[in-house]
Amino acid sequence: MPTSKDVAQAAGVAQSTVSYVLSGKRPISEKTRKKVEAAIEQLTYQPNAGARALASRKTRVIGLVIPFIPELEMGSIMEFVSVIASTARQFDHDILLVTDDEGAAGLSRVVGQQICDGLILMQVEDEDERLPVARSLNVPVVLIGIPRDPSGLVCIDADFEMAGEHCVRDLAAAGHSVISVIDWQPAVMDRHVNYVDRFLHGTDVAAKALGVTVLHLPGGTDRATISDSVDKALAGTTGKPAFIAPDRTIQDILRRDLSSRGLTLGLDVSVIGSASPTLAELQPIPLSTIDLRPAEVSRRAVKIMCQLLDADSHGPHESLELVPTVITHRSSTLRPQ
Amino acid sequence: MPTSKDVAQAAGVAQSTVSYVLSGKRPISEKTRKKVEAAIEQLTYQPNAGARALASRKTRVIGLVIPFIPELEMGSIMEFVSVIASTARQFDHDILLVTDDEGAAGLSRVVGQQICDGLILMQVEDEDERLPVARSLNVPVVLIGIPRDPSGLVCIDADFEMAGEHCVRDLAAAGHSVISVIDWQPAVMDRHVNYVDRFLHGTDVAAKALGVTVLHLPGGTDRATISDSVDKALAGTTGKPAFIAPDRTIQDILRRDLSSRGLTLGLDVSVIGSASPTLAELQPIPLSTIDLRPAEVSRRAVKIMCQLLDADSHGPHESLELVPTVITHRSSTLRPQ
């Protein structure tokens, strides 16, 4: 493997000049730049990351702490991971995986060994054991999700409250005065991710503002629970019923339950569910969807991280960004009753 | 951040002694070891990865090249990624993500910059553009998937042929003499991953050996295609029909199609589908399942990689390992017709 010394020699310049050509931290004459670039090309030189990290005290690597929760949609987590990695590359950084089974100790390890310059935490819970560690780490940390106490931390998440409001507003605009909201499945509730509360709060806020009624009903991944909730919803509704089912898994079960009751989606009943890239495309149904824009959340998280890394300002940062959510209408979804 | 020099000073020994205590590459007296370990503890010393990589020419990082194919099960890819990362940690290595949108150039980059010591490639296709690069890289590469020409490469994958055989044998044992195999969805076929052929070949081999008939029918993610295939299957079968649906998405559509025809799974019709950790648990159905054991494949891939890294033998390696697949029976799935 050629080194920058080899390049310098081949180009007839000093090693430092090679370094400056690469970093652009110093004006270089067109002539020497050409010479150096030619030598780099010719030798297929690539700078050694370890040496660079040692000298510059920057690894250009971001640690990504991923959860593994079998019962939760791993596919959507993969979307985050994938977009985060691509975006990091756009900012000339790489992503190191830190699995959650190392716990909070994993954070200290990768930062302590200076394998990476900063951390992105996914699936942050309301009371997250990793937060005290994160706060003490002295490197930038960006959270995806909002903990109960976000002080001293940089947080970013989808605007679930806005999503909840959107849903209720749309259904109200379609003439519904009673709207049934099916909770997330217990596995999600148990994780104490507070986006659930934020979403539900959003529905209540909109309901109050518009003078409509919102029924909160239990969610579950078994048909019995959903069937029960649908019974209650129908009992509480006069006229055409309306459902909001933010949980992707539940949306599917709900759809089947309604079908088996002879209710046609969009015609006899209005339903808004969350965007399911795969299922929605594979099995098109007349449904409006909430898009929580995971790709956008991921992109912004990386962007913020890279800004913090470039700014290099060592004081603790604090900010809270909510990415606007979007409702996509499918034709014939929300026809007036 | 304390350095090994600080530790040496605190313990009253040379810097090299600290290094040897950590690496164990040299006998150390119990007394000095204690002193050094105490100092490490007391200063909460952690070795600097960059410096270590520079001096030892080993990063203890493995590059993982991940695909992003929206129409394919991202959830199952996440399972690979997750297990690979955990297993790497057990061997004291870390995982760096390399996204596929960098293409083959990404491989050269991470290896050229010496960010990682080896590469694991996921979703290897029959004719994969990354292979020539992989072969030329001079670092260990482990493929998950078997390309058309595996020469000079280390490959590992689930034994799809065995899976195909298992399925046919089980159905034949249950008394079926005609068995319908539904192909994977076009999105998978288009990727030219040859596990499809291997699986289908397995079914043919078993069919020939047992003297039963196998019907190969087109797969798809729309109900019409599946419905067509079921029509053909029923037309070609006398007695109780039997299906093999290795594609997870199709399994779901097939199930519904059969239900809508009034056929009860396990009673009027036998079906074997692939294991779907989420769906199977959420919506239990009387079905035997093929388990391709992604976690086991992942674990072995990492293990092999770490062996190659430790052995450090620089010659090109070549091997092909197939991980046995498993069929799980659900009660009342395969009752004789």
Place this chain on the structure above:
DNA sequence: TTGAAAGCGCTACCAG
């Protein structure tokens, strides 16, 4: 069994 010292390949400072 231990210490001293020479790099590993790069960045960044100090001179010119």
Place this chain on the structure above:
DNA sequence: CTGGTAGCGCTTTCAA
């Protein structure tokens, strides 16, 4: 605008 050079923090050889 460019060259020389002193480290960055570790591993490893050579001596003791």
